[in-house]
Amino acid sequence: MFPAARQRCSCICFFFFEDMISFNRNISLPPRFGGRMVLNDKENSVGKIVLVTGGFGFIGRHLVADLLRHGYQVRVLDNVVEQVHPTGEPERIRGAEYIIGDIRDPSLCRHALEGAEHVAHLAAEVGVGQSMYEIARYVGANELGTAVLLEALIDRPVRSIVVASSMSVYGEGLYRDRDGRLHNAIRRRVDVSGADSWDPVDDAGLPFEPAPTDEEKPVDLASIYALTKFAQERAVMIFGQAYGVPAIALRLFNVFGAGQALSNPYTGVLANFASRLANGERPLVFEDGKQRRDFVHVEDVARAFRLALEVPSAAGQVINIGSGRSYSITQVAELLAAAMGVPELRPEILGKARRGDIRHCFASIERAQDLLGFRPKHLLETSLDPFVEWVKGQTVIDRSAQMRSELEQRGLVA
Numbered sequence: 001m002f003p004a005a006r007q008r009c010s011c012i013c014f015f016f017f018e019d020m021i022s023f024n025r026n027i028s029l030p031p032r033f034g035g036r037m038v039l040n041d042k043e044n045s046v047g048k049i050v051l052v053t054g055g056f057g058f059i060g061r062h063l064v065a066d067l068l069r070h071g072y073q074v075r076v077l078d079n080v081v082e083q084v085h086p087t088g089e090p091e092r093i094r095g096a097e098y099i100i101g102d103i104r105d106p107s108l109c110r111h112a113l114e115g116a117e118h119v120a121h122l123a124a125e126v127g128v129g130q131s132m133y134e135i136a137r138y139v140g141a142n143e144l145g146t147a148v149l150l151e152a153l154i155d156r157p158v159r160s161i162v163v164a165s166s167m168s169v170y171g172e173g174l175y176r177d178r179d180g181r182l183h184n185a186i187r188r189r190v191d192v193s194g195a196d197s198w199d200p201v202d203d204a205g206l207p208f209e210p211a212p213t214d215e216e217k218p219v220d221l222a223s224i225y226a227l228t229k230f231a232q233e234r235a236v237m238i239f240g241q242a243y244g245v246p247a248i249a250l251r252l253f254n255v256f257g258a259g260q261a262l263s264n265p266y267t268g269v270l271a272n273f274a275s276r277l278a279n280g281e282r283p284l285v286f287e288d289g290k291q292r293r294d295f296v297h298v299e300d301v302a303r304a305f306r307l308a309l310e311v312p313s314a315a316g317q318v319i320n321i322g323s324g325r326s327y328s329i330t331q332v333a334e335l336l337a338a339a340m341g342v343p344e345l346r347p348e349i350l351g352k353a354r355r356g357d358i359r360h361c362f363a364s365i366e367r368a369q370d371l372l373g374f375r376p377k378h379l380l381e382t383s384l385d386p387f388v389e390w391v392k393g394q395t396v397i398d399r400s401a402q403m404r405s406e407l408e409q410r411g412l413v414a
């Protein structure tokens with residue numbers, strides 16, 4: 001990891017309220033932009049073109065809407081992956097320009113970058129479990145896709161590029177031992193089934209206590225998906241440093257909210273549970289359901305992307321975007337069942353682990369607060385009603401049994 005990315009942000013340069021940003025800072029820019037510029041005043045966004053790759057996706061759509069609201073012009077490049085968009089015709093947001101095609105097409109990337117001043121790179125195949133057997137698909141779209149985009153950027157430099165990275169790059173989160181010491185390289189047994197504890201344990205067999213994970217935690221790639229997200233992140237940061245393009249990687253934790261693909265059983269715990277509950281089925285919970293994750297609302301994530309594109313001090317940084325809170329998976333299943341009016345559909349605890357899955361990971365969001373002024377506005381426990389309203393308007397096909405059997409057939413569920 002680069003020193004810049006490692007650097008702990010001990011000094012808080014400025015405080016501000018999101019959406020009220022009005023500060024001017026000069027930063028170095030590629031020659032095309034005359035070397036210096038001023039970012040961030042709202043009038044500076046007006047008319048600027050942002051290319052959003054993967055802009056038809058769950059997060060991409062919210063980002064497109066947020067950028068349009070803030071005066072940007074938005075261009076989307078997306079190849080409408082069938083697993084995510086089963087109808088093949090995702091709804092377009094008025095005011096945005098759409099280019100349908102694969103990010104691995106060099107001429108399409110060059111075309112999409114014409115006149116663009118910022119890039120938000122979200123296009124990716126998304127799913128930990130599936131990445132463990134559709135390896136070429138994940139490496140192809142995520143790694144080669146990023147490479148083709150970056151090559152196109154050599155001749156068309158932009159003012160900033162933000163890439164969607166993932167908490168999955170951490171593997172296990174940070175842990176504390178009985179004496180309060182932090183451990184950043186904890187792994188549990190590969191085959192945890194039948195063990196006394198699902199949690200990682202110390203030499204005496206006692207479980208470590210999970211702690212908020214910050215960006216200093218060394219990466220530990222436990223799945224092909226995580227590998228490709230790290231490759232995307234590094235490629236963008238290396239490119240940014242080499243070509244003088246401000247580059248930022250946002251490590252997103254579990255994103256939730258309206259619009260998550262209910263058709264894709266490989267991603268989105270809440271979407272999976274909603275699909276089960278809407279069909280009168282109990283949510284399927286791997287392990288014992290006590291594994292902890294951080295759920296961050298999609299509108300907060302969209303805002304974080306915009307802030308990262310705009311805020312000069314974010315350049316060269318890797319930044320966690322989460323809620324800073326942790327929830328057990330059982331708790332999430334119960335909260336959602338209650339919000340959907342079916343509290344009797346209690347989670348079905350499978351007592352099995354998926355290979356490549358980790359036990360606990362939730363975010364420290366200090367760096368996002370310090371650098372971006374990011375503060376989550378929507379918490380899981382108070383944001384489920386709008387999500388449930390949205391689910392009610394969807395045709396929900398539950399594909400979790402299919403997902404489970406795909407994994408089991410390949411021995412990927414222990």
Ligand SMILES: NC(=O)c1ccc[n+]([C@@H]2O[C@H](COP(=O)([O-])OP(=O)(O)OC[C@H]3O[C@@H](n4cnc5c(N)ncnc54)[C@H](O)[C@@H]3O)[C@@H](O)[C@H]2O)c1
Binds near residue numbers: 078101124166
């Ligand atoms: N949703 C989460 O909880 C989460 C968490 C961490 C990181 N992320 C990352 O955020 C980004 C967006 O995630 P999402 O949840 O919106 O996923 P999504 O599947 O809803 O959206 C991804 C979009 O990318 C498009 N796409 C995929 N391959 C492409 C290609 N080769 N060319 C062009 N477009 C392509 C798809 O059609 C889709 O519209 C991804 O990079 C993902 O890895 C998401």
